[in-house]
Amino acid sequence: xxxxxxxxxxxxxAVKARKLLARAGIRSRLVKTDAAKTAHGCQYGIEFSTPDxxxxxxxxxxxxxxxEVYREG
Numbered sequence: 001x002x003x004x005x006x007x008x009x010x011x012x013x014a015v016k017a018r019k020l021l022a023r024a025g026i027r028s029r030l031v032k033t034d035a036a037k038t039a040h041g042c043q044y045g046i047e048f049s050t051p052d053x054x055x056x057x058x059x060x061x062x063x064x065x066x067x068e069v070y071r072e073g
Contacts, residue, residue: 004053005070006060007033007045014044017065024059026052033070045070 008014014030021028028048045067048056060067 002050003047004050004056005031005033005045005047006056006067007043007070008060008065008067009043011044013065014046017046017060017063017067020063020065021046021048021056021059024055026055026059028056043070 006017008017011030018028018030026048028046031045031047033043033045046056057067
């Protein structure tokens with residue numbers, strides 16, 4: 001399965017985002033990103049199926065959660 005990750009900075013926001021997405025019917029899981037691969041050091045984020053990218057983005061924006069797209073590699 002192809003997955004994407006949005007970083008949200010704190011574990012508290014990641015948990016909130018996961019719960020919001022679950023209520024919207026979008027499956028996701030919490031992840032901790034590699035500090036060397038982000039502009040802000042170690043961050044938490046949510047991993048989800050790439051086809052849900054725009055739905056996840058819309059749901060987070062609607063609920064005031066800012067995020068950055070995490071790029072591996």
